[in-house]
Amino acid sequence: MKPYVSFNHIGQTYRLANGQSMTALRDVNFEIQRHEFVAVVGPSGCGKSTLLRLLSGLLIPTEGQVEIFGKPVTEPQDEVGIVFQKPTLLPWLSILDNVVFPLRHKRGSVTPKDRERGELLLKKVGLESFLNRKPDELSGGMQQRVGIARALLLSPDILIMDEPFSALDALTREEMGFELLKICGEQKKTTLFITHSISEAVLLADRVLVMSPRPGTLVDDIPINLAKPRDISTIHSPDFAAYTKRIRDHICNPNVLPEAV
Amino acid sequence: MKPYVSFNHIGQTYRLANGQSMTALRDVNFEIQRHEFVAVVGPSGCGKSTLLRLLSGLLIPTEGQVEIFGKPVTEPQDEVGIVFQKPTLLPWLSILDNVVFPLRHKRGSVTPKDRERGELLLKKVGLESFLNRKPDELSGGMQQRVGIARALLLSPDILIMDEPFSALDALTREEMGFELLKICGEQKKTTLFITHSISEAVLLADRVLVMSPRPGTLVDDIPINLAKPRDISTIHSPDFAAYTKRIRDHICNPNVLPEAV
Amino acid sequence: MDQVTFQLDWLPGGDKAPIYVGMEQGYFKEQGIEIKISHGRGSTDALTKISTGIADVGLSDLVALLVAKANDQVPISAVYSVFSQAPHAFFTVSDSNISSVAQVEGKKIATSLFTSSNIFLPLLFSVNNVDESKVNVVKANPGALNPMLLTGNTDVVISWITDVEKYKAQAAKAGKSLTVLPWYDAGLDFYSTAVVASDRFLAERPDVAKRFIKAFDKAVKYTWENPEKSGSAVHKIVPEVEVDVAADTIRSIHTLVHNDVSKVHGLGHFDSTRLATTWKWTAKAQGLREGAFNPEAAVNRDYFSE
Amino acid sequence: MKLTETVSVRAQFQKFLPLLTLLSIFPLWELGCALLSVPDFVLPKPSVIWTAFVDVETQRWLIHLWATLRVALLGFLLSIVISIPLAIVMVRSAFLTKTLFPVLVVVQSTPVVAIAPLIIVIMGTGEAPRLVITCLITFFPLVVSTTTGMMSTPPELLELSRSLRGGAIREIWQIRLPFAVPHIFSGLKVGITLAIIGAVIAEFVAAEEGLGYFVQFSTSYFKIPQAFAALFFLSIVSLVLFKCVTWIQTLCFPWSLPKDEKR
């Protein structure tokens, strides 16, 4: 099977304001199959967000080539939906307008139907009573959920999410995780999911990529062969523990706090 | 013993841009003893950041009164150090200048000694090689760590931290947690620590406050009687599991993903 | 009706009365001409507008026309002389004890930034044996001259006697009286304001031009015979101009129109000798070669005959 | 009950305090002029200005006012219509910025009074040259502040736009321009006062009516109190138009106001 997304020996070196340069990624090489859900874990500053920006076409790698279905990525693609690490909402638009913004920005206008869809997505992220608020009247976690709803609006084939649940509490996080799995399963999405939670990565992903500290390289690529559909009982399976241990061994102290992940 | 910090029947109602108003907190009533480390957990949007803003004196409650050592808080206090939910760095200053900024802002100038201290703190958060970078050249987690270093600069008596580790990976998070405990123990700080990680709350705190969804109220106040100093072995104690379960029972589905916390 | 656009060389006032009189008395209508008046901001402005066809005919200082033609062959000719004496003058307050041009030595003189008076000043000094280096000349906005004089900021100002009534009115309010020292009494003797027309207008509508000048001549005569009525003619068309100020102005500049020159050569006519003198003074003051330009080329006598 | 009434009276007072402070200039001015016996042809007393004001027929005032207002407003609109597209073009293209900007600087720093004849020759003697002069005087601050506003759009918002492939036009229209609204209005505030100055200066150069013409006319007749009355009228017009601009901002773009002002 032809890979849907491929990173071919990617290197990324940033030019700094002081004239120096810094290598963020070095020789990153992996592929994602169609409809695969790939999670990326790695220490802070290892280049995960850079990876996201490369796949989204917002950044062109200084070395190697990112390809989507064989075509090199040189600019943002239509079929990609992105959740940024920062919520990145437009402060002058209401929450609902922010969620339907991708449509307005792509097509020029939104129909009442689009707004209904926006409302539905906001309901899915638990913000149905905040439609007409302005972003600065929302809490951090609420803003993040608006960002997630917005990324789902266009039903993109490829979803790229940068720590989408980082500002959410346990319950919301869990609900949103399974909601995401359901959406990805139903709509057959290909997903790159960046997270700091090892167990979240194992629970949601078909494959987990583990990255080394700066300059970021891939240190492991772990297919997660847990039964699908996943649900809360998945975490009780012995395989689950094995997977999380394997990842933890890469990036953590031997006896790291398991739940702090 | 006289309480060091007390929230007396606090209510907070926000006025919205559209003229309506929204109650974020209702009748929140608790005390913090001197040198106590109190963690707050609760669902997204329940009013945790509001609590922080009230204690820091940035916001005056619409009902009730916050007191620090018996004195009502009507403006920010000198002895308080804050880590905001957003990093809030000054984009025109280098990382080191951002860290020593509180001194420059309070006293007008910084000495080479202050800068040394800033460097030391940046080393503690693992950013010793980024002193002269600008904030927008750092990853999300790195920016957050700069914010933590900055809050520690003035050795405040009271530390208020709003999800300070949310953008950090497991390893860094754990290291920083124990570092924080060490600092709080050595310098005898009083700490209000907001987190989404139940296990982190139990591991670090002397007491955990659990909040209900909007409008936020206190639903539980749990003293954590685990042996001190805490270390990684603490999590293996049976009490630890009992505490986390008790909290989880408040805010999560019965069999929620434990590590996703 | 033939349309003619008339270009004033400045804002409306008593000194521009003839054109308004001609309109009010129906002199132009008699000649089948309808007048449209365009306000100007100085002779140069008027010349530019006439030369580019925005106006057909208008008023300008003859000196300005000579300079313009010498510098830049503008297609304009003077066709009728209105003021055969120049209006330049020193104004001073009566208690300053300056009673002749020669007495300005050692005094402070304020003058407008851009007025043709300035170029004749050195000439005036040399004719009257005034040591130029002993005179302090400062330049300021014209609107500030009278306040400067009345507040004692300066001893003397340079202005035109066409403006004397305006100065007097303000001086009276300050309880001072004005002394006017015209330069034509101090040896400066030449043509000033004239009716000028674009060469295109003259060539394309010679008949209209002739009829216009005829009517204008009639208006000039009427104006200085009936200052009061002429003043109200101006006021009727331009309400901002007060009747008595305009009438007083007309009276006060009587000598610019009716004088020895007009007595000898007739109203409106250009005398070749005086024209040559005017150019000689101008060329000298401007540092131009006298032979570089023939002043006869600036006037056209074909359109006016009494 | 009593308390709230007192509060409300005090609030009302607070609201009008600036106005009262401003109005207190007039007695001070009157008194100062009288005490220092400043002559009326240098700085007329307010009472004298008032007399001069009522001496002129209302209808004449209205004619002059309307002439100036028309040119100022039309010139202002014209300069908005010109400068916003110019700013947009310059935000999009570094080449055009480098080529156009020097031209704009030259145009802006050329004293219009000096090139007035040229403008009049090209545009005739009607209202057109005055519109052009007003526009020339007004456009530059608008271009600069709109450009600066659009250029300071946070990069993450631009990245959002790029990721959605909304295209250049929508990036401008839906992201950069809304973000620049506060700065555009700061330009508009400067612009509206310049538009009035522009109309007045245009009347100094070529006009038969208008408040600027009237000032010039009065000055040339040394009727200083009358000139001041016209200047005063002009100030009122400026204040009203300025207020209109801030009012439009409050009404149409409330989110663009600083947080403190919203309350």
Added chain:
Amino acid sequence: MKLTETVSVRAQFQKFLPLLTLLSIFPLWELGCALLSVPDFVLPKPSVIWTAFVDVETQRWLIHLWATLRVALLGFLLSIVISIPLAIVMVRSAFLTKTLFPVLVVVQSTPVVAIAPLIIVIMGTGEAPRLVITCLITFFPLVVSTTTGMMSTPPELLELSRSLRGGAIREIWQIRLPFAVPHIFSGLKVGITLAIIGAVIAEFVAAEEGLGYFVQFSTSYFKIPQAFAALFFLSIVSLVLFKCVTWIQTLCFPWSLPKDEKR
């Protein structure tokens, strides 16, 4: 090797393309004037302007240039010194804003030429009135853009300041002002061109020398090409001073430039 050379030549070309485009105005102008036989007293051809330019002694040019430059620069500095504190005061106090702003609007929209008598009687005919006029014409955009910039400081940065109890002065100095730098410079860019206009207009009120004086002087003697030569000189001065402002920004506040320009 060859390739990089070509690239560098092309880069050089790219760099000078705007300049070349600009310079191409001159032949077009020359040709247009010749073809349409525009008279030199309306719009002189560049060649005629050049002749007029070299006809005036260099020393005379320098005298006029220096007179204008001195007033423009000093007036500009004066207006900076006045407007930044004014902006700071107005950012701090809503009452002062409401009281002072109308005054500023009135001052800004009063045509200085109209109050020439007042200015001259108070300050004489020396350099002082010209400095004041330049300052009056320049300060408003500076005040408005500085205020707008400081007012749009993100609330979270202000909260940081409040939480540190740095006090009002440090909030302004260490947070609001640095944040406002791009907008202050947008004000300075408008301001420097206005300072030149202001110096020129001031020369209409009282002067014995200066480029503005020289323009009017030449015009009043119908030496239109000479007036255009002076205007041209004035444009060059404006461009150079404008460039200086952007250059100071690049040098002292590189972080305040839009990201694209930094590259």
